[in-house]
Amino acid sequence: MKYSYYPGCTLKTKAKxxxxxxxxxxEALGAELEEVDEWQCCGGVYTTAQDEIATKLSSVxxxxxxxxxxxxxxxxxxxxxxVIKRVNNDMAESEYVRTRVNNYMQPENPYKGETxxxxxxEFLRDEVGFDNIKKAVVNPVKRRIAAYYGCLLLRxxxxxxxxxPENPKILENxxxxxxxxPVVSPYRNECCGAYLTLTxxxxxxxxxxxxxxxxxxxxxEMIITACPLCLYNLKKNGGDKLxxxxxxxxxxxxxxxx
Amino acid sequence: MTDLQxxxxxxxxxxxxxxxxxxxxxxxxxxxxxxxxxxxHPHQFVYFIENGQLDRLLKSDSAFRCMTCFACVERxxxxxxxxxxxxxxxxxxxxxxxxxxLKPDEIPQKIDEDLPQQAIVSAFRKYTK
Ligand code: SF4
Ligand code: SF4
Numbered sequence: 001m002k003y004s005y006y007p008g009c010t011l012k013t014k015a016k017x018x019x020x021x022x023x024x025x026x027e028a029l030g031a032e033l034e035e036v037d038e039w040q041c042c043g044g045v046y047t048t049a050q051d052e053i054a055t056k057l058s059s060v061x062x063x064x065x066x067x068x069x070x071x072x073x074x075x076x077x078x079x080x081x082x083v084i085k086r087v088n089n090d091m092a093e094s095e096y097v098r099t100r101v102n103n104y105m106q107p108e109n110p111y112k113g114e115t116x117x118x119x120x121x122e123f124l125r126d127e128v129g130f131d132n133i134k135k136a137v138v139n140p141v142k143r144r145i146a147a148y149y150g151c152l153l154l155r156x157x158x159x160x161x162x163x164x165p166e167n168p169k170i171l172e173n174x175x176x177x178x179x180x181x182p183v184v185s186p187y188r189n190e191c192c193g194a195y196l197t198l199t200x201x202x203x204x205x206x207x208x209x210x211x212x213x214x215x216x217x218x219x220x221e222m223i224i225t226a227c228p229l230c231l232y233n234l235k236k237n238g239g240d241k242l243x244x245x246x247x248x249x250x251x252x253x254x255x256x257x258x
Numbered sequence: 259m260t261d262l263q264x265x266x267x268x269x270x271x272x273x274x275x276x277x278x279x280x281x282x283x284x285x286x287x288x289x290x291x292x293x294x295x296x297x298x299h300p301h302q303f304v305y306f307i308e309n310g311q312l313d314r315l316l317k318s319d320s321a322f323r324c325m326t327c328f329a330c331v332e333r334x335x336x337x338x339x340x341x342x343x344x345x346x347x348x349x350x351x352x353x354x355x356x357x358x359x360l361k362p363d364e365i366p367q368k369i370d371e372d373l374p375q376q377a378i379v380s381a382f383r384k385y386t387k
Contacts, residue, residue: 046326047345048345049273151325
């Protein structure tokens with residue numbers, strides 16, 4: 001099966017392992033990820049104001065490319081996923097946004113939110129199936145792993161619709177499928193401090209410190225995440241207590257690719 | 259209509275949020291991971307916009323302390339969407355001439371070699387126009 005794939009700029013630079021192992025694992029699982037043509041940066045964060053049109057255009061370009069190819073669009077970075085999925089929702093639901101974006105871009109075939117946007121974790125759960133992943137594992141990870149969701153994968157729950165935003169299971173089920181033991185921290189869906197790392201580093205110091213401490217106290221040996229900024233904040237502010245890696249790295253290890 | 263009233267109407271329009279639905283339960287502030295660093299808390303954004311006290315919010319830097327984590331939106335029992343009101347206040351501030359909260363010259367001293375590009379583009383999107 002072929003999918004359109006949106007890597008995003010951080011995955012081409014500081015988060016190369018998130019991208020590299022996403023591609024390798026997809027191939028091993030029998031799927032083909034075709035990069036979107038001439039994609040541009042999603043902007044990192046979604047702007048919620050409805051009159052913010054320009055900040056939504058790069059996402060619409062990627063979405064239109066996938067639609068024209070007749071493919072679903074797979075994302076892997078939590079931030080890109082949040083931005084693209086929310087813009088897609090605006091294009092489907094908000095006439096105000098849809099009209100202005102199409103008037104500006106003048107595509108041959110106006111875009112109306114037709115593309116199905118799926119995060120790589122949803123690709124694993126819903127397209128491949130965790131049962132099939134379990135069968136493909138050659139090197140069970142056998143570690144106690146805490147899943148850190150952060151905010152972007154889950155909220156707003158009504159639009160992201162990946163899982164229950166307050167009590168998610170997808171990453172824990174992923175950990176079980178690759179042979180690990182999930183460790184649940186109450187901070188797994190609380191913010192790491194995000195972009196405040198550039199303007200007020202006290203916030204990520206406090207928030208990320210709490211998250212890593214909590215995972216350690218619950219007995220985790222490792223933390224996994226899908227977001228490069230979460231990874232950065234947790235590593236920078238959590239000390240060297242626990243290794244913090246991308247979920248695609250640990251998947252590659254389990255599939256015997258890494 | 260005074261300028262302040264016009265700004266309030268604009269904030270309600272671009273946010274798509276209705277502060278009048280708020281029942282002042284304070285759950286948004288209780289859910290906010292950064293409320294302790296804010297002069298005005300999420301429920302006060304809602305209250306001040308509803309009651310014509312936007313000037314207080316515009317004089318404070320509280321809007322820049324919000325991390326857009328959407329915990330307040332997810333957990334509000336009345337679907338008021340406080341984060342959308344806060345974003346509209348932030349936009350009201352940075353859309354003014356020469357009012358960027360983060361300047362490009364400040365970036366070089368703030369970055370280290372591990373900082374993801376995502377952090378820089380996100381901060382620019384939230385703090386500058
Ligand atoms: S959670 Fe909602 S209803 Fe409660 S104070 Fe905040 S905005 Fe108002
Ligand atoms: S979106 Fe902003 S105001 Fe709302 S809980 Fe998160 S940091 Fe607090």
